[in-house]
Amino acid sequence: MSPFQEDEFWMLEALKLADKASYNTAPNPSVGCIIVKNGECIGMGATRAVGGFHAEVCALIDSEKRNQNVTGSTFYVTLEPCSHYGRTPPCVDQIIKAAPARVVVSMIDPNPLVSGSGIKRLRSSGIEVLIGVCHKEALLLNIGFINRMLYSTPWVRLKSASSIDGRTALYNHKSKWITCEESRKDVHHWRARSSIILTGIGTILHDNPLLNVRYVDTSRQPYRAVIDDKFVISEDANIIDGSKVFIFTSIVDKEKEYRLAEKNVDVVLLPDEKVAGRVDLSLVMRWLSDKCFNEVHVEAGAGLNGRLLSGHCVDELVIYIAPIFLGDAFPIAKLQNISNLEDALRFSIFDNATIGSDLRIRIHKNSKWDYLFKKTSRII
Amino acid sequence: MSPFQEDEFWMLEALKLADKASYNTAPNPSVGCIIVKNGECIGMGATRAVGGFHAEVCALIDSEKRNQNVTGSTFYVTLEPCSHYGRTPPCVDQIIKAAPARVVVSMIDPNPLVSGSGIKRLRSSGIEVLIGVCHKEALLLNIGFINRMLYSTPWVRLKSASSIDGRTALYNHKSKWITCEESRKDVHHWRARSSIILTGIGTILHDNPLLNVRYVDTSRQPYRAVIDDKFVISEDANIIDGSKVFIFTSIVDKEKEYRLAEKNVDVVLLPDEKVAGRVDLSLVMRWLSDKCFNEVHVEAGAGLNGRLLSGHCVDELVIYIAPIFLGDAFPIAKLQNISNLEDALRFSIFDNATIGSDLRIRIHKNSKWDYLFKKTSRII
Numbered sequence: 001m002s003p004f005q006e007d008e009f010w011m012l013e014a015l016k017l018a019d020k021a022s023y024n025t026a027p028n029p030s031v032g033c034i035i036v037k038n039g040e041c042i043g044m045g046a047t048r049a050v051g052g053f054h055a056e057v058c059a060l061i062d063s064e065k066r067n068q069n070v071t072g073s074t075f076y077v078t079l080e081p082c083s084h085y086g087r088t089p090p091c092v093d094q095i096i097k098a099a100p101a102r103v104v105v106s107m108i109d110p111n112p113l114v115s116g117s118g119i120k121r122l123r124s125s126g127i128e129v130l131i132g133v134c135h136k137e138a139l140l141l142n143i144g145f146i147n148r149m150l151y152s153t154p155w156v157r158l159k160s161a162s163s164i165d166g167r168t169a170l171y172n173h174k175s176k177w178i179t180c181e182e183s184r185k186d187v188h189h190w191r192a193r194s195s196i197i198l199t200g201i202g203t204i205l206h207d208n209p210l211l212n213v214r215y216v217d218t219s220r221q222p223y224r225a226v227i228d229d230k231f232v233i234s235e236d237a238n239i240i241d242g243s244k245v246f247i248f249t250s251i252v253d254k255e256k257e258y259r260l261a262e263k264n265v266d267v268v269l270l271p272d273e274k275v276a277g278r279v280d281l282s283l284v285m286r287w288l289s290d291k292c293f294n295e296v297h298v299e300a301g302a303g304l305n306g307r308l309l310s311g312h313c314v315d316e317l318v319i320y321i322a323p324i325f326l327g328d329a330f331p332i333a334k335l336q337n338i339s340n341l342e343d344a345l346r347f348s349i350f351d352n353a354t355i356g357s358d359l360r361i362r363i364h365k366n367s368k369w370d371y372l373f374k375k376t377s378r379i380i
Numbered sequence: 381m382s383p384f385q386e387d388e389f390w391m392l393e394a395l396k397l398a399d400k401a402s403y404n405t406a407p408n409p410s411v412g413c414i415i416v417k418n419g420e421c422i423g424m425g426a427t428r429a430v431g432g433f434h435a436e437v438c439a440l441i442d443s444e445k446r447n448q449n450v451t452g453s454t455f456y457v458t459l460e461p462c463s464h465y466g467r468t469p470p471c472v473d474q475i476i477k478a479a480p481a482r483v484v485v486s487m488i489d490p491n492p493l494v495s496g497s498g499i500k501r502l503r504s505s506g507i508e509v510l511i512g513v514c515h516k517e518a519l520l521l522n523i524g525f526i527n528r529m530l531y532s533t534p535w536v537r538l539k540s541a542s543s544i545d546g547r548t549a550l551y552n553h554k555s556k557w558i559t560c561e562e563s564r565k566d567v568h569h570w571r572a573r574s575s576i577i578l579t580g581i582g583t584i585l586h587d588n589p590l591l592n593v594r595y596v597d598t599s600r601q602p603y604r605a606v607i608d609d610k611f612v613i614s615e616d617a618n619i620i621d622g623s624k625v626f627i628f629t630s631i632v633d634k635e636k637e638y639r640l641a642e643k644n645v646d647v648v649l650l651p652d653e654k655v656a657g658r659v660d661l662s663l664v665m666r667w668l669s670d671k672c673f674n675e676v677h678v679e680a681g682a683g684l685n686g687r688l689l690s691g692h693c694v695d696e697l698v699i700y701i702a703p704i705f706l707g708d709a710f711p712i713a714k715l716q717n718i719s720n721l722e723d724a725l726r727f728s729i730f731d732n733a734t735i736g737s738d739l740r741i742r743i744h745k746n747s748k749w750d751y752l753f754k755k756t757s758r759i760i
Contacts, residue, residue, distance in 0.1 A: 165712050166546020175721045323743040325725040327715025332545050335707030341555045345705040363703040
């Protein structure tokens with residue numbers, strides 16, 4: 001292996017650790033760290049759940065357990081090590097104390113409390129630092145955190161399952177399921193890595209889903225939220241199961257709020273100032289960012305999907321396409337009729353995979369991605 | 381390379397030759413042949429245009445030109461060599477005369493005039509024959525010919541270009557183009573390999589297309605045909621350009637027929653006996669098969685697409701998907717509203733590729749494919 005290939009190899013290993021940890025770290029980014037000496041891994045770790053150790057410290061503890069001397073080693077870290085006192089002391093201090101020869105990081109942490117200062121501290125201690133190895137993969141892994149740091153909104157990922165003619169459900173709602181079992185299970189990975197799962201009142205009324213994580217191993221369940229413009233949710237809806245649920249509405253009903261509060265439901269009033277009886281979705285996104293939600297996973301019907309898309313609130317779509325035709329049926333999103341192709345909502349395909357008998361397509365906004373990539377590429 | 385890998389390597393080379401020839405061989409299947417001796421190619425050839433030599437004879441001529449002795453060699457042929465007198469003498473006789481040690485073929489020719497007898501003749505002459513190397517690729521290459529032999533219908537491939545929400549055009553028809561330039565060029569490959577390009581009168585009236593092959597190198601232009609239920613086509617439509625065009629209709633208008641005949645247009649009366657004023661599409665397919673059309677390439681609007689799909693006339697779809705949302709607009713196919721998911725038209729994904737900024741998905745009927753595969757797998 002060339003030195004470049006070796007760096008890439010170890011960084012991909014570190015990314016695997018971060019990926020495994022990603023279900024449990026919110027609102028922190030999920031980071032992996034591998035310490036390599038003489039071509040061998042002598043320590044590894046990933047971010048623990050909030051308040052627990054960061055990846056670099058876990059890897060140092062691991063190397064101690066193995067009775068390894070980390071002096072002169074190379075650290076592979078999937079995000080710039082933190083340089084500030086948060087819930088834990090700064091990781092750069094621990095790294096400097098360990099005296100490695102080299103630190104390889106995938107990308108700069110855009111958190112204004114870090115943003116290059118971690119790298120600078122390492123370099124001024126005489127440690128060689130390389131930035132940018134597996135940058136794309138690392139950015140994808142913590143896209144929610146990065147986006148929140150730079151845009152003060154969460155990364156909104158909309159999941160849809162449709163026929164090849166773009167339909168998600170028959171008008172009579174008798175269409176469980178369009179996509180295959182493997183696709184339906186794959187959805188739980190995306191739910192699990194999200195901070196919060198968002199749906200609309202239509203979905204609650206018609207499908208009454210739980211919207212929790214099953215089929216994948218996680219110690220954390222994401223929060224759940226409902227956009228309920230008119231505050232019509234039944235207090236017996238399946239989603240109201242004792243875990244924290246947020247309901248965003250435009251209607252005040254204090255008595256219902258009190259009753260729901262007893263069931264661990266928080267009602268958040270965010271009315272749209274321009275349209276009466278409607279929730280302002282961009283305010284919802286800002287609110288979620290303020291509460292440190294990194295990734296919002298949307299599973300909703302055509303109505304809310306359409307409002308989110310046309311309101312430019314959606315950053316990414318994960319669409320499972322089954323090779324069937326449904327004909328006239330509910331679309332992925334209810335959108336206004338356009339008369340000019342220039343007015344179409346445009347995304348870019350960045351990943352597609354065969355899942356069972358379906359196809360999974362991931363699309364996102366290219367301009368936004370480019371900005372996030374640039375901002376995490378080098379110290380500004 | 382293992383012997384198995386070597387066989388596959390040379391067969392893939394033979395398939396490349398066949399693929400290159402595929403634009404010009406209709407109504408014959410496109411075949412490639414490579415003669416290998418001591419690990420080297422000593423002759424190669426592919427089917428010439430109708431009436432010209434078959435692949436095996438071309439390869440023999442090539443080896444003669446190279447002053448090579450083919451005795452004891454291995455022939456790689458992408459389809460069972462013919463054993464009957466057609467427009468040219470049987471290829472098996474030529475192969476037997478050349479005395480190779482071994483013949484490797486991708487698949488059996490289901491043409492009742494061949495269907496295993498070519499293989500049997502080779503074997504009874506003491507030549508070792510191996511069947512089935514790169515079978516899938518070989519079947520895909522001549523799927524139209526094979527399907528016509530076994531089902532007496534052409535292989536109908538429907539091309540569509542849609543947004544990710546399954547829409548092909550705005551209602552005001554101001555939506556040239558939804559997909560990217562690379563996708564639009566890729567379409568010409570599929571046009572070029574087809575025997576005939578079929579469209580509906582709606583597309584002629586709205587878009588007035590030429591529907592010929594551009595951007596790819598071919599010495600043959602496919603025939604073109606229009607489903608025109610009410611025989612309303614303008615005699616000045618762009619498609620009526622002097623090359624042969626077929627119009628399928630349910631209406632008799634002898635004078636218009638005579639005038640069109642002078643412009644090289646054949647009018648074919650195939651009325652639906654059950655629905656007045658409509659063409660019977662399954663009769664069209666039978667008619668096309670009787671005239672030795674192997675592959676029908678459909679580029680039509682939602683109306684004809686819907687009739688072909690619900691009439692079970694479509695074997696394969698090539699769908700270019702652009703990562704944009706059009707909202708309420710023309711669908712890929714106008715289909716009857718269904719109330720049960722069991723009534724959805726089902727296909728299987730068998731290929732997907734990134735083309736420029738779009739995705740190209742190919743889907744087909746699995747049961748039909750399995751039958752064709754089985755029937756060309758071994759001598760029955």
